[in-house]
Amino acid sequence: MKSRFRILPWLGLAMVMLLGARTGHAVESGDATAAPAAAPAEMAATTAPTIAIDKTELKNGGTIKVSGQAEPGKAVYLEVWSEDHDVRASRFDSEKDKETGKRPYIFYMSGEMPAYYKIFVQKDLQPTIDEAKKAGNKWSYSALLKDLGADVAYSVPAKIKIDHFQSTLMASIVGSRGKQLPVMDEKETKKRSMQLVKARFRSIDKVFGAVIDVQPDGSYTADLNIRSGLAPGKYKIVAVVDKQVKSEPAVFENKISFPTVYMDNAGTSMNLIYPFVLTLVVAIFGVLMGAGGGFIMNPLLVTLFPALPHTIVAGTVTPTVLFSQGSGIYNYSKIKFINWKLGASIGCAMLLGGFIGPKLTEMITLDQFKFAFGWILIVLAGLMFWQTTPGYLEKNKKEQAILKEFKKRAEQASTGK
Structure with missing residues (x-):
């Protein structure tokens, strides 16, 4: 009886080994079957195009x-x-x-x-x-x-x-x-x-x-x-x-070759002759109105040269105005038409705006830029037109006197008297 119970563990071990052998054979057979199926998938990979x-x-x-x-x-x-x-x-x-x-x-x-x-x-x-x-x-x-x-x-x-x-x-x-x-x-x-x-x-x-x-x-x-x-x-x-x-x-x-030059920050090339002629005309009229012409150049460049990003236009116009402003300051001071106290106080406000403006410009879209700038120009144009009407000039005869004095001093400066 005891010998029978001694045989049972050996029979169990034999059955486990037999099942393990069959399972291993099935896995090997499965791998052998799967391998040929994988080969066509690799062969079916898309071939790279030529150019x-x-x-x-x-x-x-x-x-x-x-x-x-x-x-x-x-x-x-x-x-x-x-x-x-x-x-x-x-x-x-x-x-x-x-x-x-x-x-x-x-x-x-x-x-x-x-x-x-x-x-x-x-x-x-x-x-x-x-x-x-x-x-x-x-x-x-x-x-x-x-x-x-x-x-x-x-x-x-x-x-x-x-x-x-x-x-x-x-x-x-x-x-x-x-x-x-x-x-x-x-x-x-x-x-x-x-x-x-x-x-x-x-x-x-x-x-x-x-x-x-x-x-x-x-x-x-x-x-x-x-x-x-x-x-x-x-x-x-x-x-x-x-x-x-x-x-x-x-x-x-x-x-590209000169006069066409590449502007790195704008990512575009431009023939310099066209903006040169445009700026010359704008500077003449800008200084005539006591400005550097930047408020005129800005919308013109955005409209006539759409390849230029509005941020680059705004940034580029600012230092270029320095040239016309410098010559304008010299000539206006020569005929004594500059009030330095008023100019200094206004300059402090412009200094503050000079810090805020560039950062704000990079955050707005071109459409937002055009909308804001367009309304500013409309308001300025309306004010300037209103100040040239006969009714306004009649009520503000002081301005008439200023205009006459301006003409007189300009003539004296031109003749060297």
């Missing part, structure tokens, strides 16, 4: 013909960007959050945005672009990117470094950026980079174009129109058919 360009050099813009081969049935996208020059892009988020109903007052800023960035899509997607244009300034870069299927090609701006600051309503009014927030994760950085692309380039036509013609066999061609007035240096073109499936970059160089 070729007909020229490697442009002179202040031009047209480049791109051609290549992709897998049949695959959509082709071309991502083009400036390799040598980056510009600053900023956006102040003051819109109400749909979920919380609160205004975030967060300021986003990056100095690594490519001076030129554009994604080209197939010609049959032009209606999608046209539909987005109907939204006016309310169009969404991320939404249009998704509708075009071009999110697979969006790569370069998604990698830029973005700083963001928590501001407040009062801080935003005086132009303060606020407290810098911790670094964003990769997903959030990509999302905010899309908003900065729109804030920087503004127009749909500057960031999207439908020019690619794809044949049934997968071959494609595209005529890329690189507009004039862009940054000089190297540009890269990459053909994309899927995420992480892209061609090697094709490189070309854009060259």
Whole structure:
């Protein structure tokens, strides 16, 4: 009886070993079966497209013909960007959050945005672009990117470094950026980079174009129109058919020569002859009215040269006014038409405004800038027109005497008496 119980443990051990052997054999068989199934999946990976360009050099813009081969049935996208020059892009988020109903007052800023960035899509997607244009300034870069299927090609701006600051309503009014927030994760950085692309380039036509013609066999061609007035240096073109499936970059160089010069902070090139002539005319009339002409130059530059960001226009006009103001101060002091006490008191207020203004300018959009500046000009124009009416001049004969005295002293100064 005891011998029987001694045999039972040995029988149990034998059964466990037998089951383990069968299980191991089943796993090995499963691996052997799965291996052939995995092989076709690897073989089915999308082949990277090829790309070729007909020229490697442009002179202040031009047209480049791109051609290549992709897998049949695959959509082709071309991502083009400036390799040598980056510009600053900023956006102040003051819109109400749909979920919380609160205004975030967060300021986003990056100095690594490519001076030129554009994604080209197939010609049959032009209606999608046209539909987005109907939204006016309310169009969404991320939404249009998704509708075009071009999110697979969006790569370069998604990698830029973005700083963001928590501001407040009062801080935003005086132009303060606020407290810098911790670094964003990769997903959030990509999302905010899309908003900065729109804030920087503004127009749909500057960031999207439908020019690619794809044949049934997968071959494609595209005529890329690189507009004039862009940054000089190297540009890269990459053909994309899927995420992480892209061609090697094709490189070309854009060259410019004087009198066209590149402005680094504006991210654009400009022929200096046109603003020189414009400024000469404006300075004459500006000094005549006791100003440097900046309030005239500002709206003219924004209107006539839309490629210039309004922040750069506002900043550039300020020091240039110094030249006309300097010569104006000399000539007005020569004919004794300057009241230094009044000028010094007003200058203190202007000194304070000089600190607040630049910070506030970088936080507002171009539309907000035009709206505020437009109303200021309308009010000033209305006041000046009112002061030239016969009724006003009749009631203010003192001004008539001042005008006569001004003419008299001007004539004496010109004759050297």
